[in-house]
Amino acid sequence: MYLAEAKKITIVILGAFLNAIALNFFLIPANVYSSGFAGLAQLISGMLDFFHAPFSISTGVLLFLLNIPITIVAWKKVGKSFTLYSFLSVALLTLFMELLPVKELSPDIILNAVFGGVIGAVGVGFTLKFGASTGGMDIVAMLLSRVKDKPIGTYLFAMNGLIIVCAGCLYGAEKSLYTLVALYASTRVVDAIHTRHEKLTVFIITKKSLELKTAIHAKLVRGITMLPAKGAFTGEDKEMLMMVITRYELYDLEKIIEEVDPQAFVNIVETTNVVGFFRKD
Template sequence: MSVYQETKVLFIVIIGAILNAASLNLFLIPANVLSGGMTGIAQLISALLGPASIHISTGILLLLLNLPVAYAGWIKIGHRFTTYSLISVVLTTLFMMVIPVHPLTEDILLNAVFGGVVQATGVGLTLKFGASTGGMDIIAMVLSMKKDRPIGGYMFALNAVIILSAGFFFGWRRALYTLLQQYVSIRVIDAIHTSYVKLTAWIVTSRPKEVQKALYARLDRGITKIPAKGGFTDQNRDVLMMVITRYELYALKRIVTETDPKAFTNVVETAAVFGLFHKKRQV
């Protein structure tokens, strides 16, 4: 990947970390509304340690909790994805130290809703550009890629224990606001991420072997190769047809552009997919 592309992803990771830290320190933590995933667990532990005069910030706990998950992600998902996830967690911890814990409003409902929207915007943007904010995002990402279903639903299921904990330790009124925050979050994440939406890409290229090899190396999808002839040039071409998720469209565009800048690609939305959706079998 080019330096420009890596810089763009890093910039998005930084923005996502700022939004995540802002949602916690300006909305969720002051209102005692728990976030989802590892962030919510870190909030819960930090709050429970307070009465025992053990003060560990949510940011530090978030970093510590993410270390074993990052190790699993390094093995199961990939080094690049996990590296950016760790960068995101470290930056979130740093930004939480910079942004003061100060509520913008005393209304718990507004804190729950806007905290969910701000945080989910950061998470969704980070996921969309091939990274994550760590923790449950990595686990949910694996499940979403395997089952091809909305990532938000998995995150909501994984966060059920946090909702119950909020009710047990802070009262069921807080648990309901935590539930509302997580519902808002998954709706925003699904709207931004949309990994479960299928697209069909038709790639007309004079370098089919190179393009096919590059796609196979970086996308876990099958490819159908169709012989074709240019209507205007009367030259032989090949059409590579593959079904991808909307999440993979960014990667597909980059791969094709780098491999064959003169290729013509038409992308259409797919209503349904039946049969094999993963590689490495060529139809």
């Protein structure tokens, strides 16, 4: 358990560092925007400078401040472990952004957009893959999935759309187009490392259905459907557990299965839509 937690913390640190590199060395110097709360923090910081405000706040500090109210709500509604790692990721990202200089490595805006999007996405993708998050919209996604089954993509699209429009207003239409390039590159890389679907259907065939059900319910707020199953070759009686989870819960579920029944057969299927009740109180 300690080894797993140490591995998780290491990934969170690495993810935050990669995101800081992407922002300070590629996106911020080129006035190309990231997605989600990081892009929103860039936008607010840029607007303060653009309109010659009497004070300025760095992108890293703004990102930290934007995440505070979300983190407080998530601590009560989502769970302490997920929220703690998410806040740690945001705090480390802020720290790395303050320590690293904002420096332009290349005057080529296409290189800045592509490499900024890809490097940041590698950090985000691996952070999600190991059961943590980078805060911001990831926490909003978890909150929405626990309160009501609403597609997070709609909100993310609206926020990114606002960022793109404002980028065009401040720095010209060309910056908006390059921001789109960065967002596209980022999305593709995160999809390749983790998963592009917000929801996943998991089928678990096991001999330890009761132990597995108890362990899953202790960790996740998800309903489970239990079905009888029988091995075709062995003729052994087993049970199949079917459940729908969000992509943010995939790591925790995999660890539970590995601990309770490493011999279980698991099939994870991408889910495009869910109709009906999608949570367990």
